[in-house]
Amino acid sequence: MRIGRKKKRPKVIGLPDFWDVLSRHETKLLALDYDGTLAPFCVQRMQAYPYPGVPRILEGISRRRDTVLAIVSGRPLAEVLILAGPFDGIVIGSHGMEKRLATGDIVIKTAEQGQIQGLACAQSAAEEIGLRELIELKPASVALHTRGLDPKEAERFEDRAARLWRAFSDRHGLEVRRFNGGVEVRATGWNKGDALEELCRGMPAGSAYVYLGDDDTDEDAFRTIRTRGYGIRVGDAGRPTAARGFLPDIPAVRDFLEAWANLAIPALKEKILWIRDG
Ligand SMILES: [Mg+2]
Structure with a gap:
């Protein structure tokens, strides 16, 4: 399925060959922060809905056989599920303590x-x-x-x-x-880096790992995949970060997701499914 009109792929600042490299991977993990990445900030926290067009594009990506899609947030899981709307991917809340797996199962850990x-x-x-x-x-x-x-x-x-x-x-x-x-x-012991590590371990060998986030709490995730994948920070490219690439704002994230949704799909036999419960 094609999502929207075919457009030029958006540039990922700092990663000029991003799309070419990504296309060469048969399997891909796309993990996304929520607030400030998929949804504009809002003083009323439960009014922070995704940027227009984003839910439809995420729905398209979640159906791709080559991509495991996940939202990784510091918000409680229940809030992300309410705000993100119908979303078939993995949802991780509370920095990894609460998960809704691709199978639909919910796994909740408790602090000591x-x-x-x-x-x-x-x-x-x-x-x-x-x-x-x-x-x-x-x-x-x-x-x-x-x-x-x-x-x-x-x-x-x-x-x-x-x-x-x-x-x-x-x-x-x-x-x-x-x-x-x-x-x-x-x-301590619960951060987005740990959550992303668990997602990466559930992927087939040789997968592409991509994480988008805008905030200091996303730096743990950027560090986790710095040497084997692509951390992409949303916002000002001048900020010190462990991310390797930048997108300037949420509209650029929307264009990035649309380009991902429109990538040619490799000839996999069946959809990969993240099933490992860490
Ligand atoms: Mg954020």
């Missing part, structure tokens, strides 16, 4: 008891200093969201929360990380 206690402390500590309205408790993290606030005020709140959480994060097996639109304290 000490980490869960630490997260409860982090939540109440942030509430005690008046940040209750900005706090979100997730399965393996507590996030402080500052999108929509005055930038100076946002920075002040993020600094306060980060300082507060760093004081006890180590002894609870937690770490404090910034993200686009806030800061969070989360269980």
